[in-house]
Amino acid sequence: MTGGEMNELERPKARGLRPATLFVALAAVIGIGFLLFGGPAPEQGQPPQEPAVVISAPVPIAEFAGGPSGSGRGTGVGLVRETGTPGGTLNILLPREKDIRLLNVWGYARLVGFNERLELQPDILEKISVIEGRIFEMTLRADHRWSDGAPFTTEDFRYYWEDIANNPELSPSGVPDELLNDGEAPIVEILDARRVRYTWTYPNPRFLFLLAQAREPYIYRPSHYLKQFHARYGDAAAIAQMVEAEKLSSWAALHNRRDSMYDNDNPALPTLQPWMIETAMPAQRLVLKRNPHFHRRDDAGQQLPYLDEIVATIAEPSLIPAKTAAGESMLQARGLGFGDITALKSAEARGNYRTLLWRITKGSQVALFPNLNVNDPVWRTLLRDARFRVALSLGIDRGDINRTLYFGLGIEGNNGVLPESPLYDAELMTRNATFNMARANALLDELELARGADGIRLLPDGRKLEIVVETAGENAEEPEMLELIAKTWRELGIQLIIKPYERSVLRNRVYSGETVMSVWSGWNNGVPTPMMSPNELAPTAQDILCWPKWGQYFETKGSSGEAPDMPEAQALIELYNAWSAAQDDGTRAAIWKQMLAMHAEMQFSIGTVAGVSQPVVVSNNLRNVPENGIFGWDPGAQFGIYRMDLFYLKR
């Protein structure tokens, strides 16, 4: 989005035609894809070579129906979707009550969202215009309504901005960081009932992606409902009474409790998502009903979503595979892992379902994170030596891991980007990530880590080189994988000890510097385009487990945490800032590649195997679920980009 000229959000589509970009192999079907997804209804007959049309959201969205199919593996491009019949109840299983928020993720009604080809497209909005990369003018659909029938207008944006984000009681720490660009909050102008404008001084390339996230910031709220709990609008006596009745401390707490756009646990809160929660918490069986005012329609003009009702049953996590195999869920990915595929496949006939295999888009299925901010000074010095980290990486037999645990189907290499991404580079994926004991041993010898009597090397202060790897057991294959890693590391003279912790305990231990090394899944986004933020590759957040204190320093703008004191980390921050300021995709791609190269060279996190399959169990009666797909959080929103509102039950 170059300066000066005014661009509408059809640009990503045009980009999709360039051979060097995302989903190269699928370029041939993009023309069809354009017809399938893209253009507004009146333009469907237009040839694809003129994509830079005036872009407004298709009204109604009339995509996915009919048309010839391609055979795209990975993103499900070229899907054939049928016109469905409305009605029916979908049963699913969730491991925790809290996971009901996932229905908001899967529903994936966003102001701007990704389509199946991971291109941005207006969704709730009728259109969005981007001027100079810094001014975002959004236009709402005419007569769009909340699930309770009240009109959805720019007043809902204003309410969020003025009365929530800038209310000192509701937002004590000010406007959420994610809306700041270079520390600067946007200017929000309400132009009329359907148009709102966000303006920053400098280009903000993150903003559209922010709106398209699985967990989006919800810059609009149902003001007609929430005002009754707000001190500025509501009846003071009524608010005081409710605060009293619920034993809360203030009206702000009451407002926060009612305003659970993401958590999805307030049946009274109006929503724009395809389904709305009906059951009050706590409950073991959660019922969601269709939103009668949902903004999407199929090409036959039928109101979406097709499914009338979703019933989520809370089940013990370890029982989810067994319950799924017994046919108790009609759409299940949560709680299922690679190791369950064989059993799920063998029970398909009995449970009347199919087991689809979607590709997980994490940078690595399991990655080791040396904590560069560990408190122990001896360990800190050692872990910060790139030679040591490289030696650890070279001492992992990824081929064996892949064959043993993943039938050899995964992609062996660094915690990086997958072939689906335009930034993929095969050499970077395997640099310093091939099994090479001789080189690893040589590096360790170079570090003067002498071996003790039992063959275990000694730290400079005489302690044994025992790496306690702390795990939260996020991934079912972790124990076996760590056993395999321990075996080869043992030959290098390094003892790997596994210590399990509860998830939040583990995070806190990492943040405080007690943990030497932790294990987690790799980068969330393994299929980035140059436009997507490389924030995971730089110390920009506390929850990146290799540099929690530097990340905290960045997040808090220096008020807590530690300033990065390693030149490579400073360089990454600079690159990240350069990416934020970059004006064109070429520069952004170059920065991405530079950061990926640094990671491969420095092994800040040690990847294992990526591109592993996620089993997605789909009832034989449930239609319009793509056979192949990607399974990711950001981008992807799991089922989100595949438009769960189009799934229907064949009767």
Place this chain on the structure above:
Amino acid sequence: MAKKPPPPAGPPVDPTQTHFVDEAPYDPRRASDERDGGVALPPAAKPWALFWRRFRRHRLAVASAWVLGFFYFLIVPFAEIIAPYAQETRNPDAIHAPPQALHLFHNGEYAGVFTYALRARIDLENFERVYEEDVTRPTRVRVFCLGDPYEFWGLIEMRFHLFCPDEGGTLHLLGTDGLGRDMLSRIIYGTRVSLTIGLIGLAISFVLGVVLGGLAGYFGGLIDNVIERLIELIRSLPELPLWLALAAALPANWPPIFIYFGITLILGLLDWPGLARAVRARVLQLREEEFVLAATLTGASPQRLVRKHMLPNFSSHLIASATLSVPGMILGETALSFLGLGLRAPVVSWGVLLNDAQDLSAIEVYPWLLLPMVPVILVVLAFNFFGDGLRDAADPYR
């Protein structure tokens, strides 16, 4: 006791005394002959012989003794030799391989005991590893052979095995796990850990229980009071949170077996009050029995009183409670490891093996991963029957 009249050569009898001490050696056989009309016992029947005779009559207990003997005297000490593979040997070409059959006849001819080579194929349709026997390639099972190297008892480097696969062949009689390790060998190695580690906790709780219970019962008064209150205090401690806290507090770089050892130690230190109370009650009761009074009056020391007169009377109870706690300890290990609190890889125990088998695939696709349940059931049942037999045999009132 004093049934016989004093011999004439004895000391003069003081008619004012109500009892006297006979200086002649006491002959229990003659005494019991007199009591039972002279036919009850065969010559030279010592208490142990009696015990043995009664025990042998309990056939289930004898069978259980053989089972336990097999486990404790053969498998536990000679695990490395009996197991065909070493504990950590991986066969990357036989991951999740099902149990292999032993054959005798190849092409209609007797060919000794052999297995067919495994041929593995990945079926991507069903996402399964399919194993087929290559019936053209019989591989003999070798006996008294050199195979995987190991350190016998962690000391002597050896390669000798009771039986092992042929060079290039495989011998997975109970299948393999997800990393391609032989299940039979792992179960055998697990036997050593599972059967021995609980004994330490048991020994601690047994000694503490008998000593403190005996003291409380025998002396009574202040000692009894103190011990009783201590027992109440210990019984009121919640155990599971304590284990959880311990499991978290023990340093991670300890070998996992030490951690578990620590847990059993604590377990033993917490487990004695039950036994102590039973012992105390028995001692309290026996203390007042007439034969104890008689022994006291004949000048027996407290030590002799407890050992010779009281202990045999409640030894049946002790034996029963000891043998019945061993399976408790084994199940405890299995349960704790199953939950991930007890032993952890790389240590192998039955509980650790079962912990690996706690998902859907183990039941649906790889049922042989559940085989470690068999020895658990076998040993626990054997201990129960054995304890039963011992109690019956040691009970003097039967």
